[in-house]
Amino acid sequence: MTEYVMSLAGARKAFGANEVLRGVTLEVSPGEVVAIIGPSGGGKSTLLRCATLLETLDGGSLAFGDLTVAHDEAGRTVYAKGDALKAARSRFGLVFQNYNLFPHRTVLQNIADAPRRVQKRDRAEAEREARELIAKMGLAGCEDKVPCQLSGGQQQRVSIARALALHPEVLFFDEPTSALDPELTAEVLRVIKSLAAEHMTMVIVTHEMSFAREVADRVVFLDGGQIVEEGPAEQVIDRPREARTKAFLSRLAD
Numbered sequence: 001m002t003e004y005v006m007s008l009a010g011a012r013k014a015f016g017a018n019e020v021l022r023g024v025t026l027e028v029s030p031g032e033v034v035a036i037i038g039p040s041g042g043g044k045s046t047l048l049r050c051a052t053l054l055e056t057l058d059g060g061s062l063a064f065g066d067l068t069v070a071h072d073e074a075g076r077t078v079y080a081k082g083d084a085l086k087a088a089r090s091r092f093g094l095v096f097q098n099y100n101l102f103p104h105r106t107v108l109q110n111i112a113d114a115p116r117r118v119q120k121r122d123r124a125e126a127e128r129e130a131r132e133l134i135a136k137m138g139l140a141g142c143e144d145k146v147p148c149q150l151s152g153g154q155q156q157r158v159s160i161a162r163a164l165a166l167h168p169e170v171l172f173f174d175e176p177t178s179a180l181d182p183e184l185t186a187e188v189l190r191v192i193k194s195l196a197a198e199h200m201t202m203v204i205v206t207h208e209m210s211f212a213r214e215v216a217d218r219v220v221f222l223d224g225g226q227i228v229e230e231g232p233a234e235q236v237i238d239r240p241r242e243a244r245t246k247a248f249l250s251r252l253a254d
């Protein structure tokens with residue numbers, strides 16, 4: 001039996017009276033690339049924030065591999081103790097829409113700091129690996145620059161390198177290109193595609209349908225806090241079965 005890298009089951013989350021997640025189950029297998037699509041306000045970011053412990057679930061369970069982060073007791077989520085949460089945090093990386101780099105630290109420092117501080121890795125080794133990641137992201141020569149000297153696309157590639165430096169088992173992306181113009185979008189998508197080719201496990205919230213079709217093994221359509229439809233990318237995007245999926249995709253095509 002293969003173990004899921006991440007499994008979220010029956011996830012529920014409300015903000016006041018607003019039920020944002022209404023029983024979402026998402027299991028991600030090793031090496032799988034899952035694209036999450038859906039209308040604004042449908043709960044995509046909340047789903048990623050709950051999966052990455054930035055928000056707490058009201059109901060449902062969450063595990064990373066064999067590590068249970070939260071289990072469900074009579075419809076209420078009960079979280080594990082601090083040590084388990086800390087261990088879980090080292091299993092995933094998160095790339096936001098707005099990069100969230102440290103503005104006064106160089107590219108090299110932005111990437112190498114967390115492995116040194118969080119994982120207590122040796123400075124020389126962390127910096128060597130950071131340089132390799134910088135080259136892999138097409139950013140050679142940018143090591144000593146600070147974020148404001150880079151384009152948005154370059155900053156986003158630094159934030160991807162920063163996430164990879166911690167050797168996550170799964171990478172989550174929340175609309176990684178929505179702040180970028182088309183040219184810069186392409187270079188970021190290229191990097192994500194190269195990670196997919198290396199079988200990096202990824203969950204990507206995106207509004208780029210052609211990218212989702214190309215990169216994702218599975219597409220999940222989330223609307224109104226529920227998974228309305230999921231399946232192979234060609235099926236969900238090119239031949240959607242559900243009326244809500246069809247309506248969403250045809251609105252995008254206009």
Ligand SMILES: Nc1ncnc2c1ncn2[C@@H]1O[C@H](COP(=O)(O)OP(=O)(O)O)[C@@H](O)[C@H]1O
Pocket residue numbers: 015018020038039040041042043044045046047
């Ligand atoms: N921290 C929060 N406090 C209150 N409401 C929130 C919060 N975060 C998200 N929401 C609400 O949850 C709903 C889903 O938002 P979100 O998960 O950001 O959707 P998406 O990413 O699909 O656009 C929206 O109605 C939004 O206003």
Ligand SMILES: [Mg+2]
Pocket residue numbers: 044045046174
């Ligand atoms: Mg969002």
